[in-house]
Each structure stands twice: as C-alpha cells, then as structure tokens.
Amino acid sequence: MADQIKGIWKDWRLHVLVFAIVALTEWIGVFSFTVGPGVVLLLPMLYAMLIGLGLFFTPAVKKMQALNAEPLIVLGVTLLIAKIGVIIGPSLPKLIEAGPALLLQEFGNLGTIFIALPIAVMLGLKRESIGMTHSVAREPNVGLIVDKYGFNSPEGRGVMAIYIFGTVFGAVFMGVISGFLATITPIHPLSFAMASGIGSGSMMAAASGSLVAAFPAFSDDIIAFAGASNLLSLSTGLYMSILIGLPLTEKMYAVLTRKKQSNAEIGKGA
Amino acid sequence: MLLKNIQEWSLLLLIFGVIASFGNWIGYSIVPLSAIPGMIVLILICLAGLILQHVLPVNIPSVAYIGIIGILVSMPVMPGSEFVVKWTQDINILALATPILAYAGIAIGRSWTDFVKLGWRSIVVAMFVMVGTFLGSALIAELVLRMQGLI
Numbered sequence: 440m441a442d443q444i445k446g447i448w449k450d451w452r453l454h455v456l457v458f459a460i461v462a463l464t465e466w467i468g469v470f471s472f473t474v475g476p477g478v479v480l481l482l483p484m485l486y487a488m489l490i491g492l493g494l495f496f497t498p499a500v501k502k503m504q505a506l507n508a509e510p511l512i513v514l515g516v517t518l519l520i521a522k523i524g525v526i527i528g529p530s531l532p533k534l535i536e537a538g539p540a541l542l543l544q545e546f547g548n549l550g551t552i553f554i555a556l557p558i559a560v561m562l563g564l565k566r567e568s569i570g571m572t573h574s575v576a577r578e579p580n581v582g583l584i585v586d587k588y589g590f591n592s593p594e595g596r597g598v599m600a601i602y603i604f605g606t607v608f609g610a611v612f613m614g615v616i617s618g619f620l621a622t623i624t625p626i627h628p629l630s631f632a633m634a635s636g637i638g639s640g641s642m643m644a645a646a647s648g649s650l651v652a653a654f655p656a657f658s659d660d661i662i663a664f665a666g667a668s669n670l671l672s673l674s675t676g677l678y679m680s681i682l683i684g685l686p687l688t689e690k691m692y693a694v695l696t697r698k699k700q701s702n703a704e705i706g707k708g709a
Numbered sequence: 710m711l712l713k714n715i716q717e718w719s720l721l722l723l724i725f726g727v728i729a730s731f732g733n734w735i736g737y738s739i740v741p742l743s744a745i746p747g748m749i750v751l752i753l754i755c756l757a758g759l760i761l762q763h764v765l766p767v768n769i770p771s772v773a774y775i776g777i778i779g780i781l782v783s784m785p786v787m788p789g790s791e792f793v794v795k796w797t798q799d800i801n802i803l804a805l806a807t808p809i810l811a812y813a814g815i816a817i818g819r820s821w822t823d824f825v826k827l828g829w830r831s832i833v834v835a836m837f838v839m840v841g842t843f844l845g846s847a848l849i850a851e852l853v854l855r856m857q858g859l860i
Binding site: 446448453454457458460461464466482484488489491492494500506509511512514516517519522523524525526528529536537540541544545546547550555559562564568572574576601603605606610612613616617620626627630631633634635637642645646651666670673674 | 726731758772779782803809811839845859
C-alpha cells in the first residue's frame, strides 16, 4: 500500500461524505428490536456501511472516491487494532488464563464444513461447494484455493462467491446474528466474543460491537477476547485450511456424494 | 520515500481520527477535547507499527506489530501505561468502527456488480458458512471456559 496512498488526504469529497455519514449514523444511535426471545441490534456502523454503499450509486461518489476509500479502511483498521491492543494490555493475565479456550476455539472455524457443506451439496452444488465451505473465505483462503485448483475451476468460483458475499455483507450479517444468537442461546457472551474473531477486521468489529451493545458489563473483556481471537485466526487460518480444513472438506464431499456416484457407477457397470 | 509515506499516513490517520472523534462525541458523549490525548496515542502506535513493517525485512503484516505495540505500552509493568489506558478509554471502539465501515461501504460499491451475479444458492451457503464458523468457535470456547470454571 506504500505507493497507492499518495495524496488521498486531498480527496475532500470522500472525507466530507464519510464525516456526514458518521455524524448522521451516530446521531441515530443503536436501534434494537426483539424477534421472539432474541434481540436484533442494528449499530451505527451497519447503517454507515449501507449508506456508503447506497452513495456509490449516486453522483456524489465517483470511481475515484471508491478507490481512495480502500487505503482508509486499512488505516482505520490499524487504529482499531491499536485500540484493541491497549485494551488487551491491562487484561493480559486474564487472557492467558483463557488461553486454552482461545486456542481450541480456532478449530471451531471448521464448523463451516459441518454446517454449510451438507447444505451446499443438498442444494445441488458440485465441486463449487468445496471452495465455498472449506473456510470462511477471506484473502488467505482465496489464495490457497486459487493456487491449488486455479481461478477458473469450480472450487475457485465457489471460494470467490463466498468471498464476495463476505466483502459486501459479512459485517452486516455478523453484526445482526451475533447479538441475536447471544440473546437466544445459553452460550456465554465471552464465548461468542472469542467466536467473533474470524479473521476479518470489519466482521470482528461488527460481531463484537453487537455483543458490547447487548452486554455492556463485559465490554472490555469482549473486545480483548475478540481481538486476540482475530489475531490468532489471522495467523493460523491459512495453516488450518491447508492441514485440516481442505482435506476434511474433500473427504466429507466424497462421503456426501458417494451415494449418488455409486448409484451412477452401478448403472454404468451393468 | 519513507518520510513521504510517514507524512501521508499521518495525514490520513489524522483525518480518520478527527472523523472518529466527532462520532465519539455525537454517539458516546465524549467531547473531542478530552478524546485528543487518547487519539494521539492510538495514532502514534499505528505509525510505529507501520514504520516497523516498512523498515524490518521480515514480511509480517503491520497490524501484527500494531497489536503487539498496543499491548506492550498498556501493560501495567510499562512505565506510563496508566496514562495510555486512561486516555484511550475516552475513545469508544464503536466510534472507530463506524468510519471504517462508512469508507468500506463506499469502496465495496465496486464489488456490487459481482455481488448481484451471485445465485441465491451461493447466498444461502455463504450465510451458513458464517453461522458455521461463529457457532463452531462459540461452542468450543463455551466448553473449555466452563471446564476451566472461568464462566
């Protein structure tokens, strides 16, 4: 990002728009409503994203602004990480105490395979489903699949589909489901805090932000656990996919599709 | 070259910091004046991490340096950490997240054409992928934390 950010500070149209979006959305504040026993929380950051997306289609935003906005996301995330760092510092002993849970919950990221793969196969998706469900499809995982199967392979198309969904709606979706699941299930907010660190800064912010809004008493612990878990996911995610996620997905895919295949083979063999 | 980058990073972090400070005021009732020391500390931590990443030959993302520096300067054993902790408490983390997602919304408009080409099945699977990783991790964390008696 070294060279691309020259002179972006001069893009006043962009910064003034973002300032206006932030002022408006923070003024509206958190909006929440109940769905059965659960609570859905809509945070200012969620409408900020949707308003930003909407503005892209108006003359107020030109292609230039959309391009210039990207390095600001990166720098904004650095500020967020710095803030998480200074929350973790004082509570480091607590974090070390919870170390086993933090490390082991990384294996929970394989939940994508057990929950989403059967659904993908059921919906009739073929090898696309391997790229789709082997992980949560952030940048390192896209790299892995493209490297192994090629960009134009079914697996490559699959991982790109989930990547695009995550980029556009990941934060909004995570923000909504994290508050909802934390209020309808007996699972502790701190467990959900650890689960919020899935390897994407904005998704982590949205998921843990909803938890903070729903359980303000735990706010610093939620942020410390979510931040630490996100750092772990960033550093272990790729190896998790290479060593366990992808082989397991291939195996499960073979098992889930065996019935169909063996039927077809019997038909052919006879 | 590095100096030029530092200048650009500082300006952008400053713009971001001003926007976030106003959000911090409107949404969380912390007047910008009392948020200034905390915001400066956070910006300095970011700059230190960005510079380290640029100068050191190893290929580690700058956010890793920034996270570690943030932890180090706020640890109780570090002299002056009580100021870092006290000042940065005046920056609400949600006030930092809102401008990130506002910029992200504007930037992802470019991915919209790809998004609308996704079939309904991809969208259904994507939602289960996210729920899967989230619930999977939460269940394991819950189990371990309960076994340790931490919750």
